[in-house]
Amino acid sequence: MLAAVAALSPIAWASPSFAQAGERAPQAASGEIIVTARKREESILKVPVVVTAVAGETLENLQVTEVTDLPRLVPSLFLGSNLLSIGPQVTLRGIGTSSSDPGVDQSVSLNIDGMSLGHGLAYGSGMFDVGQVEVLKGPQALFFGKSSPGGVISLRTADPTDELEVIARAGYEFEARGKRGELIVSGPVTETLGARFAATLSEADGYFKNKAVPIVETGAQAGLKRESHPREFIARGTLLWEPTDRFSARFKFTHAFNKATHPESPQLKYCPEEGQAFGVGPLSPVNPIPLIRYPCKLDRTVYNVYPDANSYSNGPLPNDGRPTLKSDQNYGTLELNYSISPDIDITSNTGYYHLKSSSLFGRTASAAPFFAVTNRFRRREFTQEVRVNSDFSSPLNFTLGGFYQDGRMYDRVTFHRNLIYGFIPPTILNDDRATTVHIKTYSLFGQLRYKLSEQLELAGGVRWTDETRRETVFDFQNNVDLTPTLPVPRINANNFSPEATITYTPTDDLTLFASYKKGYKSGSFKIAVPAVAGEDNSFGDEQVQGYEVGLKSRLLDRSLLLNLAFYDYYFKGLQVGGITPSNEGVPVIKTVNAGKARSYGLDLDLAYFPRAVEGLSLNAAVSWNRARYTELNNIGCYTNQTIAMGCVNFPNPLSLDAETGLPRFTAQELSGTQMVRAPEWSGSIGFSYEMPVGNGMRLQFTNNNQISSDYPTFPAVGVPNNSQIQKGFVKVDANLTLKGAEDRWEVALIGRNIGGKVTASTCYTNNGAGQNFLGGNNAGGVTASAAGLPETGCYTDSGRQLWVRLTLRPFGKN
Template sequence: MTITISTRALAARCACMMVGFACFGMPAAIAHAAASDSNPGSIEEITVNAQKRDARLTDTPVAVSVVGESWIARSNLTALEDLADVVPNLTIFSDFLYNSTVTMRGVGSYSRNVGFDERVGLYLDGIYLGPSYAINQNLLDIAQVEVLRGPQGTFFGRNAIAGAINLKSQRPGDELVVKGRARLGTHDALTLQGLVAVPVDDVWAISLSAGLQKRDGQVENTLTGHGLGGEDRKALRAQVRFSPNDRFEAFLSLDRNELDERALIGDPLSDAFGATPDSFAPAYGEVAFNTDPAQSLTAQGAGLDLRWTFASGTSLQSLTGLRETKAAMRNDTDYSPVDLFLVDYAEDYDHLSQEIRFASATGERLTYVLGVTYLDIRGATDRHGVAGAEGYLVGMAESADVTNTGRVDTTAWGLFANADYAVSSQLSVSAGVRWSRDKKRLDWMIDTTGAPAFALATGQLQQSRVDEDISPTVSLSYALDDGVTAFVRYAEGYKSGGYNLDYVSAAVFPNGVEFGKESARSYEAGVKGVAFDGEVWFSLAAFWVDYSDFQVNQFRDLGQGQTALVIANAASVRTRGLEAELRIQPLPGLDVRLWGAMLDARYREFTDGGVGGSDVSGNRMDAPRFEAGFAADYMRPVSGRMDVFVHVSFSHADGYYVTPDNIKAQPLLAGGTVPYGYLGARDMLSAKLGLSHGDGWRLALYGENLLDDRSVSSSLRDFFGTISEVRREGRAFGVELTVDFR
């Protein structure tokens, strides 16, 4: 009898076995750590700011994953979206700009329009970055990324009902730092990143970082000859540090990110109306569009961080942010060579954020943090749908324009407080609460008179709404010893209500445009710390989160080829699962990381969320049920100051549904089906092999997606009923040169 196992399946099973071994072996590790007389801490201590003050990761009663500077440098991580391959229960979708999505534990959202907020807050050095377009971030000058899973309502407020991501930059200080990375790879991929930090004198220090990413698109538009789905991204950040004495410190940062690309929104599997299979360019990798889809983004901002430390040990911090985001997209919405219909969208965001917090001295039995936050956002939308020469096929005259324009102004206030009390040398309790008030003012107009067959709304709407919320957090921590802590945590969070400022059906205008806030209650327990005399660091967490009045944003299939754009408080949701992370340094020069997650995320109640208003209660949400992965770094001296190093990483994620109907195929109006609604399992293997010199340079060969995983990364049904998909880029190789002088 012959047994055949594919390389991909074998790698997935190995990762699962290693994570499982790590989890089952943990009690022994804890016992060993507790019995040890010394803990040299060969794995460096990690400090996080998850509760608005610096604390050891081990002592922080929150499920936090940390990706540090050394991991970024040794791996193939270059941009924020790469973190989805190394952090459990984190999914980042960035195939095209207007669907940029960050999801944690099965819950997330994207900035579909200016009236709909995200569920995962993105922060740079504690300052809010804005809508989900902000995931276009260069990682070269990032010292640490903190991924906080679960509702973070007390400390982060309205936009963190599923979690928060805080990027901490490498700030200029007393040390001269010069870093750079250059990569050349297949598909004409080019990455250039650089950082220079200079201490001017004892008071001033400055830094400048820049990044460039380019790659050719691999899907050809046969009508224009252009490749779609490539990259053309630029990033720039400058920082100034002013520290006249040990009582005051100020950081000023300026940054700008640009993106200008021919986008791949979808390779069609059906014709424009979902009636028959695509006949113009049926093979994947080729499309036949009379217009190239395109996307552009300019995001820039300034941040000012002021810190005072008083003689008593108390501290005062002020964080001020000014940001501007301009995003645009153009798409051939009929996905065909027929000059039928084109959409041209533009969204502008401007916001001011201010946070002031006062913290007590550390080391006391009772410590606390008090804070106030303010956020003022101006979101403007200008959307057009324009008929082409064959617009008569959908009942429109050539050049007829359906418009959707307006703005939403949001003012959000928050007051929060948190106290930690050491009941004993081992037991501590933490309690916090935030009061929030959000006011949104709407001035919006939609005019679809040029497309009477679409049955869309026409009219103007001016109104306002207010949401108030109180989000508490309570946790208990118990130190099993100096290096291991167990915790339980209860937390609440909310997402403010808003408006569906899209091309909505006339049947829901005006009363069906507004939707209310959603709320979450989270229960979490975990244990984390160091073991085996500091050679092992581990984290285990179990969670259960209930969401009520869940805001669902979907292209709802009404049947008979009809599609409606819907945002409504249509469901209650439950997510629950387990997460595990492990880091081992078993031998000199060897560093191994393992992670895994199990997730059950379902619509508990969604009575009219499916095709034709069917009941989809109990169906799964769009997130993998199981994920696992590992990364290994090994370095060995070969001569003098020269070392050879190797990096290998692998991640596996189960397949999952992307619609509430939980379907894998879409019936076509003329008969038959095409794949739709399911993303298959993902298995990503990457490696790097090279030489490292003691003078600060490294030269390496790298490979990405070595298993050549071409699974579907996006499955879409667009307005006319077109079914399309996007697949992952294939195997890629390249050479990398990095320098790090300090």
Template sequence: MTRLINRTVARRIARRALQGVAALAIAGTPFAAQAAIEEVRVEARGQEESIRDIPVAITAVDAKTLQQYSMQSLSDVAAHTPSLEILRILSGTGTSISIRGVSSSAGSLGIEQSVSVIIDGVYFPQGRVINEGLFDSSQVAILKGPQALYFGKNATAGVVAITTNDPGNEFEAMARAGYEVRADQMDGEAMISVPVNDKWGFRIAAAGTKMWGGYFENTAGDTNYTTLDAANGFAATPHFNPAPADKKLPGEESWKTRLTLKATPTDNLTLRLKTSYADVLTNAPGLFELVSCPTLNGQPHRVSGAAPNQVPVPAGTGECNKDWKTGFNNEPPDIAATGGGPNPDSPGLDRFGNGQLGEMYKSFIISGDVDWDMDWADLKLVLNYHRQKNAWVGDNDGGADTSVFAQEFNTFSNYSAEARMATKFDGPVNAVFGFYYQKTHRYFEQSVHFAGAENSAAPAYERYTAYDKYSETDGETVSPYAEVKWSITDQWTLTGGARYIWETKDSYFIQPYVNPAFAGLFVEDRTLAVKQKFDDIIPEATVTWQPSPDLTIFAAYKQGYKSGGFDNGTIDSTLNTSPLDDITFDPESVEGFEAGIKTLLADGTVSIELDAFMYKYNDLQLNFFNAPIFAYQTLNGDMRTTGGELQVTWAPENVDGLTLNAALAYNDSHYTRFLAPCSGGQSIAEGCNVDLNLPLKKQDLAGAPRNLAPKWAGNMGFNYEMPFGNGFVWGLSGNMKFKSKYSLSEFIPDATQKGYVQFDAAIRFGTDDGRWTFAVIGKNLTNEYVLVGVRDAASTGGNTGTANAFRSDLTGYSLPPRTVKFELTYRY
């Protein structure tokens, strides 16, 4: 901490705080003085409770805060939550969600997240579900640590629970329009809620975005891509690739809508039905740029020759700086026009027309729940169906020349049902019984084009393909669970429970076509198939002491479990030592302890939450792409995370309308056992010194820090509201987030992000009844460049595991630069 907050940095923080105040900005709802801290209620144990009574470390973001800072995604929420980080990439599951430094790799489509995303009580396995957004939401709750008992499966690191709004007892309507300057982006949101009668009502909400520009600049120009025809003596044919017309990325367009029906036919019966649709389109999948090119002193490079005598050669045009500039080439139009193969739903490289890049996400969700409140028990039934499609066409090499490009199409469908009964006996002992069932299907296809691959003897749609691949997985989960709650005295409570998980996954993978020039590297038409079965019992126990309504002290023993699986997006390489073992992975488990204190002081004006934890993870599920030899490997490693977090909220009695908040988190998260593949071009002296006789050489990362796991992180914020003239109010808010240095990749030893400070702030003005509000919202006001992940650039780095190795170039994924948004909200 002292290395981060020294005198120089302290002066920097103070200076930037003043700069932030000058640009402050926030969006809002009705303003009112706050005499005490409002109670926040969260559903963390099967029923809605005050956050002060729940023996779980929780950070909750309410609807007002979501609107004030125009939080439209979980990435926005992470900017205000020290223990939460979001990494978004091009391939695989597309997202890695990290809590307390624990996360699963984003690069594998088959690895489900260690942090579960729950929307309205329903578990969504795929990381790209964060595309659903946070429009018309009432709350986002981050539950830290294993949450296996009440949140289905896979919540080994925690839960992000999103709650959307229901229709109320009164008519409501809202319209909001915003304009963000840097990205040249318009967005809007509208809602209408109608109580048809005293028994039922409906609510319709919609949100849309149109981005004419973006916060990334595309510097790619005209290029040529030369192919070598394997069926014609490797005759060379140049393909002209004109400079992309889109110079600003990501050019997002989106449309999202939700319909909610709610009925209360009797006083103790509630029925709810929600349907939602999301359609998101961008002109650049997975925004990344070259951020480090050490081999040629800042010049991007490619590899020439065969190991151990490879040499780096300059990669033509392109730059390697941390400046939100990248070189994304479209695909050569004549190559893209060859089509997408036998699947009519996947037009391949020409999905977006004339070789243009892009990503498409479409999703349909329908869920229903029944809540029956009887005298002796609460019964709840939740049913859900979810289907999503995702497709992209991408420039995958990271440089400004046309070198490596690919297209992908995948679908995922999920059926789930959960039934739960919680008893309400007058005696000291009560119990919860539940049953969860899920059935899933995943389809995946991808084709990769690089190194001048051409084969005129192949089908037209494969002519320029280096290799393609197809995969599917059918999954089924059966999981009963139970918990017993014993009120030993009025102050002491002991709870204990367990969940049983039984799961099967039936998968296959095949590369039906490989260009003959790459027959020595990729395996053609070999089916890798496996039917996996997993089961486990996950117990937990918690003791809670509540000597008064304003003080809760708890200690808990917890376990968590995530079943193994199959990497659908792998590569069947001749260099893989054990093909099936390299694309399957073992279950992930965790056990440990947590303790905390939650208290309300000073007549309800000060809230303090303090927690400490220690967890040991066995077989954390990870995925590695070996860029120099084009091989994927799924693997498992052991890790330990130890730390604590302090959260304080203060509403001063002598300053009406002011609320102050702060959080500080310490986390020591490192591997205890992990033999990992070496990064591209890593030398023996840099730690690549295990299994040097194998194609995939290894390094021992025991003791190395986890990625996205800073030792110190925190935030400080305020919200101030006061009357302004006759019937008007104004508000001012700000938030400072800081993190100490952290690792950007578990596989690249020296890839780190230095400690940083970011400011979000805002100002708003409107009527005191909340009828209308005008706001200006600023994020990352000091324009800090922050990376949240890096990976080896394809076809770079050579002679790995030797004394004359040369390092890969690195592509990085960054947080957005400074943005300033103007927003107008009208409510009726």
């Protein structure tokens, strides 16, 4: 019975029976959880990696349908929203990407069925019909390569079942007025060939209520009454061919379509000066327009008007002027496994990924924005990895492999200035440029594992990577190729990332390990705002090294699972982004290698299955993390940030303070400050209880609670009211499910974030209108200009969800 209970636990870390959740959760003959943290199947209890594994059944129970939902289950994992084609930004143990630029890869890599992806929009495509999620914490360069200095999120989608399985699922969500349907058909085609098809379609009006009233005389139009009006379609096909016990071929192909209006759900969080947040004041050269007061707090109400499609240059605007993000993603993997001998296996994994997205950004609270931005982004990846792994009975074993990547990014950014605001010169807010980045990567890696005894293993390995990125820039506005003017059109990185591990397993219920690791993330080019003639927009690699020690155990006759790990990592060349204002009010997006950081802390998780209460499981996970920038002094100052507020670095002799006549400073001093999305305390706690209710039916109740302390949402000091800080919160999830005999049907009531807590993981400062109308920007001076202090805006996380869901399995559950 203990095995059945463990399968119902919201999260299982080292449970011997977590895999009992069904065919989707790989398991050994003993029932232990099997993970692939070292690119081969191993027991989670014995692998010397800090990994959280979540079963597909747990994801279904708590209606986890997006990768962005995983932080509810995995402490120290946070995902922040962002605009245009940047996509979600992932942070793990305080390490993540904070740059608002699609050209910057994530510091936490996404791996889907063996193919690694680094772009943020990829995180919106894979969380459907998933067999198991593995979150690997800490650098994973040896086996997963570049773009993993913070860790890896590995998704293993479900494989074909041995018997016919049909799943039909439909749900309705009351808060956002959403609908979701799923269909899965799986089973054998022949004795050696299995197939699986899964598809889901969902749409909603949106959780946030839009109460903005447009001032149409400024070129504004009314927004949707609900945001973000998401639409999603995902379809995946899988073929698994096993003609012999020595060879298998697994092919998967996924198509994902997403469309939403204002998917980042922008809101103003804090306004230091009454009425200023409106955006156009009584000094407007068009007509005197009254100030509109904005509540300036994160809640369910937003105030967003949209630009009129025909009132802007380089128009008309797409989507009838509605700020929209639309993406099409198609990707597939082909995995070939062959046993050369009983002791040597070779694996080939071929991957192809193609992303096409288009987006429009431009909104204010009542009057039309000064400008809108359209973005057309494309990314293509071809990857090939080959691995050879041994399993000799002798003490020495090895893993050897090679990796190749051929990639291409294309990003076209077009500015559209408001034609009604006649005071805006045509020389600004009128750019139309495109950047293309070509990527070639070659990599070799290997690991030797030597058993000093049956209980003690030493392992050492290294990964060598050579990567080249080339940039071209074209100016469509002037029909000029700017590539010959770029001072650095090509960058190259040559990296060695070693790893050493010692693992001690005195019993089957206890593992101790220690490891030293190095990793890195490739440099690239800033492409959110394409380069102008003569601009160097390149940035270098991000590097990490450090160690961790851990313990994994099963206690109290295996009814208590307890894991503990301590880590300490040092980072240099952090790729940090900031939005720096210009005197014209146009935000300049920059990515720089911004110094050094340190992240250290403790991960503790446990699960308890009390034998005295049949059907009950309890789980808790806590992360204490101290992540600080040890050296960070070149992040640009925000609008009107004075010297007293922290704008104290890098004076500009060409820009003088009108009050003192001295050069104004241009950058903040952030050394010693807390890293973005890095709360000192985070955790989850929950339980699951299942009981029979007669006639073969069962009733299950599952609860999970996400807990977080305060964290910054962007790197800055001196922000009015410390509004860059997201205060600590608790989010409560619950599920009540009635299951029919043989699991042929289910009816579930699901609540997510039941308290309706509105939080943000990404925020920014903005004072564009005040700059233009009331005296420009005097950042780095003694006092602020007449424009005053900026507002703080945020891209909010999802709000409360209340689902009712029906699931049918006419042939039973495999």
